[in-house]
Amino acid sequence: MTDSASTLRGSCFCKAVSYSVSGPPARSNYCHCSLCQRMHGSPFVHSIHYSASQLQWTHAEPHTNHIQRFQTPSKPWKYRVRCKQCGVMVAGQNTKTDRVNVFAAQMERDEDGKVRGWKTIQPKYHIFYDTRLMDVNDGLPKWSGYAEQSTLLFSG
Ligand SMILES: [Zn+2]
Ligand SMILES: [Zn+2]
Structure with a gap:
């Protein structure tokens, strides 16, 4: 199977749920919130x-049989x-x-264990760096909250 850089794949731990994402991401970052x-x-x-x-489920149909959605109590528009x-x-x-x-950690790897299409998805900055544990x-640039909407703590 060939894998073009524009379509990347990922899955859960047991692989019962899998997906593909197509095209460039809207953003890619490390989040410390x-x-x-x-x-x-x-x-x-x-x-x-x-x-x-841009996201398509690629596991067995019907897709919703294999996934469970949880609402975030403090932000009910987030699942x-x-x-x-x-x-x-x-x-x-x-x-x-x-x-x-x-999440990059769940995306498909090549023979050397590297995430495929890394150039497409590599993070551009860190966000919520104020609440970091390390x-x-x-x-990379480090923002206190969201990028461009908070204090730039470190420019690189
Ligand atoms: Zn699973
Ligand atoms: Zn976060």
Whole structure:
């Protein structure tokens, strides 16, 4: 199977839920917000945002039989999508902006273990760096909140 750089694939832990994303992402960043930290149990998350129409489920139909949607109580327009079988969160959905986000850590790897299409999805900056659990010295810009809408804490 060939894999063009414009279509990338990902899946949950057990692979019962899988997806493809097409075209360039709307944004790609590392998020250090406390919501991501709690939901993922991780200091920060590489999140890649697309228009909802860019994401296609690729697992067995009917697609909704395999996924479970959870509303975020503090932000009811935001949903998390989980695999019913392994319980892993595979995507986020924002019904206000009609965007979805997926996670680089769950995307398909090449023979060397590198994420395919990395150039397309590589993060451009860190957001919510104020609530970080660790410093990251990777030379990328770091915003206190959302990019361009908060304080630029480090320019690189
Ligand atoms: Zn699964
Ligand atoms: Zn976040």
